[in-house]
Amino acid sequence: MNRENLLRFENITKSFFGVEVLHGVSFTLESGTVLGLVGENGSGKSTSMNILGGVHLPDSGHMSIGGVPYAPTSPREALARGISFIHQELNLFPNLSIEENLFIRNFHRLHPTLPVIDRKRMRASAQLLLDMVDLKLSPGTLVSRLSQGERQLVEIAKALSSDARIIIFDEPTTSLTRNEIDRLFAIITRLKSQKIGIVYISHILSDVMKLADNVVVLRDGGLVGAGPRAEFNIDRMISMMVGRSINQLFPVRSVLAIGEPMLEVEGLTQPGVVRNLSFRVTKGEVLGLAGLMGAGRSEAARIIFGLAPYKSGSIKVAGKALEPADPRAAMRAGLAFLTEDRRLEGLLMNAPIFDSVALPSLEAHASVRTGWINNATLESEVKDFSKRVQVNTADLHDVQARNLSGGNQQKVVLAKWLMRRPKVFILDEPTRGVDIGAKAEIYKIINTLVEGGCAILMISSEMEELIGMCDRIIVMGNGEITGSFDRPNFDQERILAAAMRRGRQEVA
Amino acid sequence: MSSISRKRFLMFTLRYVPMLLFAIVLLSFSLMSPRFFDLKNMINIVIQSSHIGILGIGMTFVLLTAGIDLSVGAIMYLACAMLAVYLTGLPIWLAMVVMCTIGMAFGAVNGLLITRLNVAAFIATLATLFIGRGLALFVTGTQLLTLPPPILELGRSNILGVSWTIWAFAIVLAVSWFILARTPFGRQVYAVGADPESAAKAGINVRRVVFFVYVICGFSAAIAALVSGSQVGSISPNFAIQKEFAAIAAAVLGGTSLFGGRGGVLGTVFGAILIQTVENGLVIINADPYIYPMVTASIIFIAVMVDSLRTNFLERIDQRVIRMEDLPR
Amino acid sequence: MTNPFSRPVLSSGNTSPQHRPLWQRLLLSEYLVVVLCLAYFCIMIPIVPRIASIQTFQNILSDMLPLIVVALGQTIILIIAGIDLSMTAIIAMTSVVGASVMTGTGGPLPGSPFAMPAGILTMLAVGAGIGWFNGFCIARLRMPPFMVTLATTMFFAGVAIWYVTLRSETTSIANLPRSFVVIGQGKLYGIPNSLWVTLAVGVLIHLMLTRTVFGRELYAIGVNRISAEVSGVPVSRRVHMAFVVSGICAAIGSILYTGRLETGSPIIGSNILLDIIGAAVIGGTSLYGGKGKVIWTVFGVLFLVLLDQSLKLMGLTLFMVFAIKGAVILVAAIADALRTKVTGR
Numbered sequence A: 001m002n003r004e005n006l007l008r009f010e011n012i013t014k015s016f017f018g019v020e021v022l023h024g025v026s027f028t029l030e031s032g033t034v035l036g037l038v039g040e041n042g043s044g045k046s047t048s049m050n051i052l053g054g055v056h057l058p059d060s061g062h063m064s065i066g067g068v069p070y071a072p073t074s075p076r077e078a079l080a081r082g083i084s085f086i087h088q089e090l091n092l093f094p095n096l097s098i099e100e101n102l103f104i105r106n107f108h109r110l111h112p113t114l115p116v117i118d119r120k121r122m123r124a125s126a127q128l129l130l131d132m133v134d135l136k137l138s139p140g141t142l143v144s145r146l147s148q149g150e151r152q153l154v155e156i157a158k159a160l161s162s163d164a165r166i167i168i169f170d171e172p173t174t175s176l177t178r179n180e181i182d183r184l185f186a187i188i189t190r191l192k193s194q195k196i197g198i199v200y201i202s203h204i205l206s207d208v209m210k211l212a213d214n215v216v217v218l219r220d221g222g223l224v225g226a227g228p229r230a231e232f233n234i235d236r237m238i239s240m241m242v243g244r245s246i247n248q249l250f251p252v253r254s255v256l257a258i259g260e261p262m263l264e265v266e267g268l269t270q271p272g273v274v275r276n277l278s279f280r281v282t283k284g285e286v287l288g289l290a291g292l293m294g295a296g297r298s299e300a301a302r303i304i305f306g307l308a309p310y311k312s313g314s315i316k317v318a319g320k321a322l323e324p325a326d327p328r329a330a331m332r333a334g335l336a337f338l339t340e341d342r343r344l345e346g347l348l349m350n351a352p353i354f355d356s357v358a359l360p361s362l363e364a365h366a367s368v369r370t371g372w373i374n375n376a377t378l379e380s381e382v383k384d385f386s387k388r389v390q391v392n393t394a395d396l397h398d399v400q401a402r403n404l405s406g407g408n409q410q411k412v413v414l415a416k417w418l419m420r421r422p423k424v425f426i427l428d429e430p431t432r433g434v435d436i437g438a439k440a441e442i443y444k445i446i447n448t449l450v451e452g453g454c455a456i457l458m459i460s461s462e463m464e465e466l467i468g469m470c471d472r473i474i475v476m477g478n479g480e481i482t483g484s485f486d487r488p489n490f491d492q493e494r495i496l497a498a499a500m501r502r503g504r505q506e507v508a
Numbered sequence B: 001m002s003s004i005s006r007k008r009f010l011m012f013t014l015r016y017v018p019m020l021l022f023a024i025v026l027l028s029f030s031l032m033s034p035r036f037f038d039l040k041n042m043i044n045i046v047i048q049s050s051h052i053g054i055l056g057i058g059m060t061f062v063l064l065t066a067g068i069d070l071s072v073g074a075i076m077y078l079a080c081a082m083l084a085v086y087l088t089g090l091p092i093w094l095a096m097v098v099m100c101t102i103g104m105a106f107g108a109v110n111g112l113l114i115t116r117l118n119v120a121a122f123i124a125t126l127a128t129l130f131i132g133r134g135l136a137l138f139v140t141g142t143q144l145l146t147l148p149p150p151i152l153e154l155g156r157s158n159i160l161g162v163s164w165t166i167w168a169f170a171i172v173l174a175v176s177w178f179i180l181a182r183t184p185f186g187r188q189v190y191a192v193g194a195d196p197e198s199a200a201k202a203g204i205n206v207r208r209v210v211f212f213v214y215v216i217c218g219f220s221a222a223i224a225a226l227v228s229g230s231q232v233g234s235i236s237p238n239f240a241i242q243k244e245f246a247a248i249a250a251a252v253l254g255g256t257s258l259f260g261g262r263g264g265v266l267g268t269v270f271g272a273i274l275i276q277t278v279e280n281g282l283v284i285i286n287a288d289p290y291i292y293p294m295v296t297a298s299i300i301f302i303a304v305m306v307d308s309l310r311t312n313f314l315e316r317i318d319q320r321v322i323r324m325e326d327l328p329r
Numbered sequence C: 001m002t003n004p005f006s007r008p009v010l011s012s013g014n015t016s017p018q019h020r021p022l023w024q025r026l027l028l029s030e031y032l033v034v035v036l037c038l039a040y041f042c043i044m045i046p047i048v049p050r051i052a053s054i055q056t057f058q059n060i061l062s063d064m065l066p067l068i069v070v071a072l073g074q075t076i077i078l079i080i081a082g083i084d085l086s087m088t089a090i091i092a093m094t095s096v097v098g099a100s101v102m103t104g105t106g107g108p109l110p111g112s113p114f115a116m117p118a119g120i121l122t123m124l125a126v127g128a129g130i131g132w133f134n135g136f137c138i139a140r141l142r143m144p145p146f147m148v149t150l151a152t153t154m155f156f157a158g159v160a161i162w163y164v165t166l167r168s169e170t171t172s173i174a175n176l177p178r179s180f181v182v183i184g185q186g187k188l189y190g191i192p193n194s195l196w197v198t199l200a201v202g203v204l205i206h207l208m209l210t211r212t213v214f215g216r217e218l219y220a221i222g223v224n225r226i227s228a229e230v231s232g233v234p235v236s237r238r239v240h241m242a243f244v245v246s247g248i249c250a251a252i253g254s255i256l257y258t259g260r261l262e263t264g265s266p267i268i269g270s271n272i273l274l275d276i277i278g279a280a281v282i283g284g285t286s287l288y289g290g291k292g293k294v295i296w297t298v299f300g301v302l303f304l305v306l307l308d309q310s311l312k313l314m315g316l317t318l319f320m321v322f323a324i325k326g327a328v329i330l331v332a333a334i335a336d337a338l339r340t341k342v343t344g345r
Helices: A045-052 A075-080 A098-103 A119-132 A148-161 A178-193 A205-211 A234-242 A297-304 A327-333 A342-346 A353-361 A375-388 A406-418 A436-451 A463-469 A492-500 B002-032 B039-064 B072-085 B092-115 B121-140 B149-156 B164-182 B184-194 B196-201 B206-232 B243-253 B265-284 B289-317 C022-028 C032-047 C054-079 C087-103 C115-140 C145-167 C178-185 C193-211 C213-223 C225-230 C235-261 C273-283 C294-313 C318-343
Strands: A005-016 A019-030 A034-038 A060-065 A068-070 A083-086 A109-111 A114-117 A166-170 A197-201 A214-219 A222-228 A261-270 A274-282 A286-291 A312-317 A335-338 A424-428 A455-459 A472-477 A480-486
Touching: A005 A045, A019 A045, A019 A060, A019 A197, A019 A214, A034 A045, A034 A205, A045 A166, A045 A197, A075 A083, A083 A148, A098 A119, A098 A148, A114 B184, A119 A148, A148 A178, A178 A197, A178 A205, A197 A205, A205 A234, A214 A234, A222 A234, A234 A492, A261 A297, A261 A455, A274 A297, A274 A312, A274 A455, A274 A480, A286 A297, A286 A463, A286 A492, A297 A424, A297 A455, A327 A335, A335 A406, A342 A406, A342 C225, A353 A375, A353 A406, A353 C213, A353 C225, A375 A406, A406 A436, A436 A455, A436 A463, A455 A463, A463 A492, A472 A492, A480 A492, B002 B265, B002 B289, B039 B072, B039 B164, B039 B184, B039 B206, B039 B243, B039 B265, B072 B092, B072 B121, B072 B206, B072 B243, B092 B121, B092 B149, B092 B206, B121 C273, B121 C318, B149 B164, B149 B206, B164 B184, B164 B206, B164 B265, B184 B196, B184 B206, B196 B206, B243 B265, B243 B289, B243 C145, B265 B289, B289 C145, C032 C294, C054 C087, C054 C193, C054 C213, C054 C235, C054 C273, C054 C294, C087 C115, C087 C145, C087 C235, C087 C273, C115 C145, C115 C178, C115 C235, C178 C193, C178 C235, C193 C213, C193 C235, C193 C294, C213 C225, C213 C235, C225 C235, C273 C294, C273 C318, C294 C318
Parallel strands: A019 A222, A034 A197, A034 A214, A083 A166, A166 A197, A286 A455, A286 A472, A335 A424, A424 A455
Antiparallel strands: A005 A019, A005 A060, A060 A068, A109 A114, A214 A222, A261 A274, A261 A312, A472 A480
């Protein structure tokens, strides 16, 4: 097969808010090949793909497709040049049929001037596309009746319908079953034979090894490895991805004697979400929860905090069993929960900062019978705790939460929970979307908390952070615990390997 | 597996509750009065329900995009008022064209307020309701007016032995069904209602779609005004008052969701006929006229409750699944 | 700079940084409506001098009073991003049921000193009951507030009319006890009783919204329901309760209207629904929830009533009143949309 250079990505740099997140990345994609793109979260994968997809403009460097310079300013332009994105979250309308989803932008018409859908032609072209992706369903089926995997295939068919020359898959397998994954791989192989270039992004390195012709490894916004697959193996990829040694970001903690267990989870099971989860966090301990995206970590946290139901198992806080599915009971027992999505679940974005901080503590500052709030103590405590997390107290009443930077927003969420003096604090991605300075501050706050005797369950996708902060790390995959590590024995590669075990074993 | 089939069964039942309701209504009135289940009376029900049905069809377009139009009753009144005061001299077809233009222009104002000035649909159409009614009162001088004779003749006319009202109803239904089911615009209405953000991402001109939905709603209000006017023959200051609620009720009863993306005009017609059947039946069995609104309200309430139960239920099914439990195959 | 007197209030009042141009600051000011009222009033004086008379002031005041109470109930519902279309039906229903309890034939109550308190308690109970039902459907069954309250308003407006036909040959129930009528018409210390009632309700709701856990949690629910849930706010319970409070407000409004009219009538307040919602929205309460204040709604009512009175004084007919009201609501809505645009979303 004669391969030609389809996409050139040359020396691309990109900065956000003065911080360079991509330092001169270059790679080439040949037609009819799969390029595996791997790297940890924050390594620059999504930034480079967003540049390719026309979402961001690069600061310097240049791109070309088939030798023709390419500088998209919008996703629409990228699409017109033959670049299709298949995101993790699918963009389909469940209330429409498969064929309608495929052609929603450009329906076949009976006559170009007549706005009437030519259903015959639409059906035929849809059938053609579905055959290409090997989806054996009638094109008239409603998308709401499809499984996740089938929807993914429809999304691929949609990419094909727009005459894509390059298709980017971003973590396509997270919600697929084994059968569906096999089907996806067969399709990717077929797409290759049609001279389409494919960029395949995944945390599942064994999949990358299986599919990719060439591999590119990114770390901290720089290219650390590129070459044909034969030059790589999984171990090598992991060590390249992890790379550097841990720096001085993490504060030293005065060692605390391990105390009594504060959070005990036994055999926690909810069908389709988590299975037989058991662990405990003791007083003054930070337990890390590692795993890939979609491993069920956040879902486990939501169950523990009472935001979602569970079928069997038990949860105890400070030795006392917790009412299931009742966040108020969890809070009364001394739990606090910093959620993954602070905009939607943590803050009152369109209200002054004060309101977000005060909300969970209103009852504590009010008469039990009348609900009358003691404004003086509430005010002074909100001020006090805002000061502790270094939020400007002058802004409390005058600035709305949405106007704060990511780091300050996260500190506001911390203040709101600190005010309840939690015994157990669940932190779900506490430093996501936070700049490095605020990160260090957040780590310091966590440390003070632990030294005060709080037990912490920390979910994070950043391996470094877990290794730097935790006393113990447990790893989840596919809703189960797949590994457990104690402090002196932290080994990034072994943790990552455990995270990639997805319950179902595969040959690596 | 059995839990899945139980879910299917529950979904099935929830889906057909309105039908069931209709059957019960028909059956009970038939038992109570022999005059009820009679072809002439059935035709009568269709004729009586036609203006609400037509109004509801326009409302369905709006509801499908998760909007609302409270001004349709005002549009009806304004269109008829113009007809009675200024358009008496015009030939009937021209008068009809002018009325439809008025309706569409009014709808266009709503559409512009909503898509260009970002005013909430509820408040925008609430305001135009006032303005429209005010204008109509101004035009009529708050008098009871008789509509011009050609309109009255129209109301009595038959084509091929079928009342013109039924023709109008059928044509509006057929055209609107065709638009929603068979044209790119119609399918895009559903897409916008399901998720406006995804629709924009998919390259649909969301503003344009929403704008035209209000124009269509205004147009159908004008047709409803013609139908209703030709039946009543005159317009009082209370003409078509609060018809917007009847239209919304018909649409929701027929399975159109207030949250957009789900429903259709066939259901709306069914909803309008159901409401009219109840009222007609109550008349025929000589029920106390004071309980009419209570019965109608109860039926609407039941339909909305069923719809909510179904939505809650669907949401629970749609929960994200992390792991695939081994299901017996 | 911190302002030591800044409201320690869980509400999303507008922040207006000093560097905005004047028109923007005015647009963003929470007193915009008052400014507009004053401006309108001043413009009107040369056109209709009678507007500046004691008589007009009294008319404005008496028109405002019951409306304020009812609109405050609506404000509470709008704060949680709901809507209550059933308030007018509650007014009608409580009016006729209360009147029949106080004048009921054959019972022990008519003429007895307990007639008035029993009547009032019944009215409050009926209002709270209908509100409870609305809240139950909305908070527990998760039905859309618009449709639920639409259905209940149709239902109870129908029931009210039907109920009167059972009790009386006319379309209303007259001969209410003097002690009841006094609430709507009498004076205490030279101030109308209905003003006392309205003041009490206004102050209570203001304190409830600003100083109690319940009130502040309502704002939080309106701003972000999910976030409120995660922060331990019992959202369903609060929403349910809000509708009960709204029902009680409608009942209190009904007591004032009924007392003033001296009869229990099923068409009382039948066409003030849009005034109720309009007043709250014009005052600055957002239909999207999380924003609203007692004083804003009072301003909104003032604006609508002032408009009404002036149009009447000008000898304008019903249709002009209608059209101008619509235009004013529209302007308020556009101003609100602009406001959101200026402050950024």
